[in-house]
Amino acid sequence: MNPTTLKCTVRYDGTNFSGWQRQDNQRTVQGEIEAALSKIANRAVTIQGAGRTDAGVHALGQVFSCRWRGTPPQRLAHALSRMLKPEIRIESIEQAAPDFNARFDAVDKSYHYTFDFNRFPDPLLARYAWHMPGTPDLDLLKQCLSQVVGTHDFAGFQSAGNQMKNTVRTIFSADFAPGGLMVAPAMEGVYSMKLRGNGFLYRMVRNLAGTLVEIARGRFGADFITESLLRGGPFLGMCAPAHGLVMVNVNYDTEPPPHRHEIPLHDEMFPSNMDLLG
Template identity: 40%
Template structure:
């Protein structure tokens, strides 16, 4: 048995999310089947750093698993890529101590959210951005992002359906970058953990603040009320990227 850590990118468009489900095309399903093929077994169970929803992309998702045999890191990377569909790319394979676990060992995560600002949907970006055609005041968004950084109870920003009791998370960095050449803005969030749909709800709330439909410091109120109904929107999955997992 050898214990591996793999870092991978995928286009989430044609997946029913990361997590394995019967009769659905999932990232986990594709990975477990490919490893099974290599090892001549039905499948090999992999642990991911966390789920991504259908349509959500990854630039640096991490998985870990036990493999029955000892394949050099580079050979593992090449073999897995030869078995991957074109919408998944294995970026790195590492042999790690048996104690490493993609989810439980994770110390933090970084997400990117891309917002396309054109009046109409750009045909080439429709699957890779969220679309927000309304005016935005980036100074208001930057002011609001200061309220996002820090340790807060994010109950108002967690999709119902989550089973996690403790909704307190720490956000180390929350930024927005303007890219006028591509008529796009890009959010980046780095924190010790994120609740279900949290980034997409944060982005939807930030866009409402930028558009003037919400007070600049509404986050302070939303942390207090702990009510998902008050942070109404959820930005589309297509704009969200799991960029990096920190260990």
């Protein structure tokens, strides 16, 4: 039987994982999926994720690709669901074009970061929202966040650990709005930063989230984001904790948004120079 290429969508709670990418002697999402696939196939199977999320980061729509022969996609999805721990769930598996690559074929990705501004933390939100007591100026934060929309050099929002040579990225949309992916719609005091772009530097989303908190606290002015984009690195603010971040969606639309081919279409959410071929 000739091998085929699979496109797989997965969600996971990243709390107890050392990130997405396989690491020696560490529990990772990629490592657990590869172990399950290898057991089913009775041979070593490697996968290629669309983005390499850091330790503690969650995903609702991570995508990975792999070369596969044997069990049909529908049966494979059920088999994996039975084998994987409850923190990981396979949402869908479908056959893709032979040269499909989950990382390099992505048009854009979406991330949400959730804040809990209530006076006391909610225990049911503890894994999914950054508790920062206070009353933010919603209009101010929306105005500040709008400064990232467009094509910019984001070197000023890249953490040390994986310094990319090309730090230009395009953000298609950015919003700061009430609510969160993991909370009831009517819950007060919870807000989310929502970003969609064609690539993100290492900890760029978390650094932007931390910057919004610093602006809300008055440490930085309303023009700090624009000034950082013009100034370049290093990042001068506070990095938000990992648990508030969710990879929401990876888009492979055949109709690319504006600027698709102006910059590399990849993430550096996790510090590594290793490219794993599926």
